[in-house]
Amino acid sequence: SEDKVYNVLFLCTGNSARSIIGEALCNYWGRGQFRGFSAGSQPKDAVHPLALELLEHMSIPRDGLRSKSWDEFAVPDAPRMDFVFTVCDRAAKETCPDWPGQPISAHWGMPDPVKAEGTDAEKSLAFHQAYGALQNRIKVFSALPIASLDRISLQKAVDDIGRTDAGDVEVVSYPDFGQGVAVGSGRVDGATGFATNEPVQLALQGLDVLTAN
Numbered sequence: 453s454e455d456k457v458y459n460v461l462f463l464c465t466g467n468s469a470r471s472i473i474g475e476a477l478c479n480y481w482g483r484g485q486f487r488g489f490s491a492g493s494q495p496k497d498a499v500h501p502l503a504l505e506l507l508e509h510m511s512i513p514r515d516g517l518r519s520k521s522w523d524e525f526a527v528p529d530a531p532r533m534d535f536v537f538t539v540c541d542r543a544a545k546e547t548c549p550d551w552p553g554q555p556i557s558a559h560w561g562m563p564d565p566v567k568a569e570g571t572d573a574e575k576s577l578a579f580h581q582a583y584g585a586l587q588n589r590i591k592v593f594s595a596l597p598i599a600s601l602d603r604i605s606l607q608k609a610v611d612d613i614g615r616t617d618a619g620d621v622e623v624v625s626y627p628d629f630g631q632g633v634a635v636g637s638g639r640v641d642g643a644t645g646f647a648t649n650e651p652v653q654l655a656l657q658g659l660d661v662l663t664a665n
Contacts (some may be wrong), residue, residue, distance in 0.1 A: 458486050458534040458598060462553075467492025467519045468500045469566050469579065470539040475585050476512050481587070481594045489531065491522035500566055502579045510583070535610065539586070540564070556603065558610040560589055589613050 460482070462474030471490035478488030496519045507514050524530060536557040541564055562585050568578030592613050598606065 456599070457484065458482075460486050460488050460535045460537065461525060461533045463492070463522060463538045464490075464540045464564075465492055465494050465497040465535060466564075466566065467521075468496040468498065468563060469503045470564065470582050470586065472499050472517050472519070473507065474501050474537065474539055474560075474581055476507050476514060476517060477583075477587050477590045478594075480512050481590050483594070485525050485598075486594055487531075488518075489525065491520055491525055493522060494520045495521050502565070502576065505578075506579050506583055537610070540650070549653040552611065556607055556610060558607075558614045560586075560614040562586075594617075594640065606652070647657070 460478050462471035462478070464471040467490055471492065475490035477490040478486050493582070499517055499519050504514055504517070507517075516649065533555040536555045537560045538557070539560050540561060541561050561588065562582055563578070565575070565578035565582045567577045593610065596606070596609055603607065
């Protein structure tokens, strides 16, 4: 149903930065169609202050954000999740929690900004990079025509979003269809159509997901 509100859970280890930012951005960009949640397998005592400062700077609401265990979502009366995205960094040997049940899940891994070392500016940059990666992916995800996609197509779409490098995702304007979202390397040219060396998926509002070569 197009009126359905989809619950989206962002999981990482500490639930103090990446998954918290994912929750906040999902609630912001989801515009009522998606409700964001977050949790960690080994939650910290509190949300990292740089994550909260960044969200405030970007004018993203921070109400209700707190570091919590995924056990809160395993009880019978917890919200039922439709999507679960792990945002931990497998490349850094970080353990990614698994989620039971049958939600559509995908791995949207990225480095942990909490572990960034160096100057305050370098640490801030790490948080901005995580924020940018999550925002780009969530923008693409929230533009998918969820109600018109079957489970297999939807699973492929969220997997593709997770495999896309943060710098390769951009929102583009496509005159014939309104707002489009390009996923993958390359871009869509509004005047000439597709211009890319690799397949680009488009999530066009109200249309099926297309693949252009």
